[in-house]
Amino acid sequence: MRTLYRARRVHTLGIAPPGEWVLVDGRHVQRVGAGEPPSADRVVELPGATILPGFVDAHVHLSATGLALEAEEVRAAPSREALLAIARARAEGPGEGLVCLEGWDESAWPDPRPPAIDELDALTPRPLVLFRADGHVALVNRAALASVDLAGAEGVEHDAHGRPTGRVVGAAQRLLRRASSSNRSREQVEGLQLRAAATAAARGITAVHEMSMPESDGLRDLEVLLAHRDRLPVDATPIVATTDLPLAIALGLSAIGGDLPVDGSIGARTAAVSVPYEDGGGTGAMYLDGDALVSFLHAGHAAGLQVGVHAIGDRAIEAVLVAWERVYGALDSRARRHFRARRHRIEHVEMASDDQIERAAMLGLAASIQPAFDRLWGGPGGLYERALGPERAARMNPVRTFLSRGVLVGAGSDAPVTPLDPWLGVASLETHHDPAQRLSRLEAVGLLTVGAARLGHQEDKKGVLQPGGHADLVAWPVDPLEAPEVEGLRPLLTVSLGREVFAA
Numbered sequence: 001m002r003t004l005y006r007a008r009r010v011h012t013l014g015i016a017p018p019g020e021w022v023l024v025d026g027r028h029v030q031r032v033g034a035g036e037p038p039s040a041d042r043v044v045e046l047p048g049a050t051i052l053p054g055f056v057d058a059h060v061h062l063s064a065t066g067l068a069l070e071a072e073e074v075r076a077a078p079s080r081e082a083l084l085a086i087a088r089a090r091a092e093g094p095g096e097g098l099v100c101l102e103g104w105d106e107s108a109w110p111d112p113r114p115p116a117i118d119e120l121d122a123l124t125p126r127p128l129v130l131f132r133a134d135g136h137v138a139l140v141n142r143a144a145l146a147s148v149d150l151a152g153a154e155g156v157e158h159d160a161h162g163r164p165t166g167r168v169v170g171a172a173q174r175l176l177r178r179a180s181s182s183n184r185s186r187e188q189v190e191g192l193q194l195r196a197a198a199t200a201a202a203r204g205i206t207a208v209h210e211m212s213m214p215e216s217d218g219l220r221d222l223e224v225l226l227a228h229r230d231r232l233p234v235d236a237t238p239i240v241a242t243t244d245l246p247l248a249i250a251l252g253l254s255a256i257g258g259d260l261p262v263d264g265s266i267g268a269r270t271a272a273v274s275v276p277y278e279d280g281g282g283t284g285a286m287y288l289d290g291d292a293l294v295s296f297l298h299a300g301h302a303a304g305l306q307v308g309v310h311a312i313g314d315r316a317i318e319a320v321l322v323a324w325e326r327v328y329g330a331l332d333s334r335a336r337r338h339f340r341a342r343r344h345r346i347e348h349v350e351m352a353s354d355d356q357i358e359r360a361a362m363l364g365l366a367a368s369i370q371p372a373f374d375r376l377w378g379g380p381g382g383l384y385e386r387a388l389g390p391e392r393a394a395r396m397n398p399v400r401t402f403l404s405r406g407v408l409v410g411a412g413s414d415a416p417v418t419p420l421d422p423w424l425g426v427a428s429l430e431t432h433h434d435p436a437q438r439l440s441r442l443e444a445v446g447l448l449t450v451g452a453a454r455l456g457h458q459e460d461k462k463g464v465l466q467p468g469g470h471a472d473l474v475a476w477p478v479d480p481l482e483a484p485e486v487e488g489l490r491p492l493l494t495v496s497l498g499r500e501v502f503a504a
C-alpha cells in the first residue's frame with residue numbers, strides 16, 4: 001500500500017533539497033521529491049502544509065507522563081493552597097488506599113514553601129503522596145509513612161525534634177514510587193503509557209527513548225511496555241535503568257543504564273556538586289560512584305551495549321568522566337575507535353565545565369539534554385540561581401559549547417519533568433538564558449530530530465526523510481523553519497512507521 005503525502009513543502013533535513021511530496025510504502029519512505037508526483041494507491045492532500053521528519057524525544061518516562069497528564073492541574077497549581085485543594089478532592093474521590101499526585105512544582109509559587117506534614121494529615125485519613133515534578137522529592141502524610149515500609153531506607157527527613165517533616169528523598173522516595181506503581185493494575189499501566197504516547201503523537205513526536213525505571217516503577221512497567229509497544233502510536237525504544245546486564249541482554253536491548261542515577265536533581269538539592277549549594281543543602285548525593293561505577297560501565301561496554309547514566313551536578317559528571325577514562329585508558333587504539341562509535345550517553349549533563357566537555361568529546365560520549373530545563377529553571381532569579389548562585393547558574397546547560405567541541409548532542413523532554421512538546425524544546429534552545437549558547441531554528445530542530453536519532457543509533461532510519469528511512473513524518477500548518485514563532489505549534493497530521501497516528 002503506497003500513500004502519497006502532498007504538501008506545500010517537505011523539509012527532508014537531510015542532504016536532499018526540499019520537496020513537495022513524500023511517497024510512503026508501508027512503514028518506509030520510498031521517495032521524496034518535487035514536481036509531478038508518482039502514482040500511489042492513496043493520496044493525502046495537505047494544501048499549505050509543511051512536512052518535517054517526526055521529532056524524536058530522547059528521554060521520556062511514559063507511565064509517569066501518563067500519570068502527569070492525568071494530573072495536569074497538579075503542575076498548574078499556582079500555590080500551596082491550590083495544591084492542597086486538589087489533593088483533598090482526589091482523596092475524597094473514588095477508590096481506597098494510597099492517593100498519589102504527580103507533578104507539583106513550587107518554583108513559581110508566591111510562597112515557595114511546600115506543604116508541611118500537618119497540613120497533609122489534615123486533608124485525609126488516607127495515605128497521601130505528592131511527587132514533585134522533578135521526580136526526586138515526595139511529600140507524605142503520616143498515614144503514608146505508616147502504610148509504606150520505608151524501614152532502613154535513607155531519605156525520610158526529620159526536624160530538630162526527630163519528627164518527620166513529610167519530605168522524602170533518595171531511596172525512601174523511590175520506595176514510595178514503587179508502592180504507588182504496584183498499586184496500579186496492568187490495564188492502568190497500559191492506559192498510562194498509551195495516553196502518554198498518544199500525546200506525543202499529537203505534538204509531532206514519532207519516536208521516543210523510553211527511560212524505564214524499574215527501581216521506582218517495578219519491572220512490570222517495562223514488561224507491559226514490551227508487550228504492547230507495537231500497538232503504541234509512537235515508536236518507543238526502552239532503555240532500562242539497571243546494572244543487571246543479563247536482564248538487558250535477555251530482553252534483547254542494545255543499550256543499558258539510560259536514566260540510571262549517578263546523582264539526583266538540582267531542585268531536590270541532590271545533584272552532586274563540588275561546591276555546596278547556596279541555600280545550605282550540602283553537596284548533593286552520589287548513588288553510583290567509584291569502582292561500582294567503573295565496573296558497570298566497563299561490563300556494559302564489554303557486553304557490546306551502549307551505556308548511559310544520569311548525571312547533572314559537576315561532581316557527578318566528573319565521576320562519570322573519570323570512570324569512562326579508566327575504561328577507555330585500558331583499551332588499545334582499535335578498541336578505542338569502537339568505544340567512541342558506541343556513543344555512550346550522559347543524560348542531562350547540566351553542569352558540565354569546558355574541561356569536562358572537552359574530555360567527553362575525547363571519549364566520544366554523547367550528551368542527551370533537555371532544553372526546557374533552562375527555560376523553566378535557568379536564568380536570573382530562577383531555581384538554578386537560587387540553588388547554586390548566579391555564577392554557577394549562568395554556566396549551566398552549555399549546549400553551544402558541546403556542539404562546538406564536537407560532542408554529539410540530542411535532545412528530549414524528560415517528560416513528565418517537562419512537557420512532551422518539541423517546539424518548547426526548540427524555543428528554549430533559541431532563547432537560552434546565555435545569548436552565547438543560543439541555537440538557530442534549524443540547529444535546534446536538528447537536536448530533536450537527527451541528533452536524538454543518533455543518540456539511539458537510529459540515524460539511518462529516523463530524523464531525516466529519505467528513501468528507506470522510516471515513514472515518520474509530521475505535517476504542520478506553517479513552515480516551522482520560517483515561522484517567527486513556533487512555541488505552541490501543533491501538527492495537522494502525524495505519521496509514525498507509516499501509520500496515521502494523529503490528525504487534527
Ligand SMILES: [Zn+2]
Nearest residue numbers: 259310347348
Ligand atoms: Zn534523569
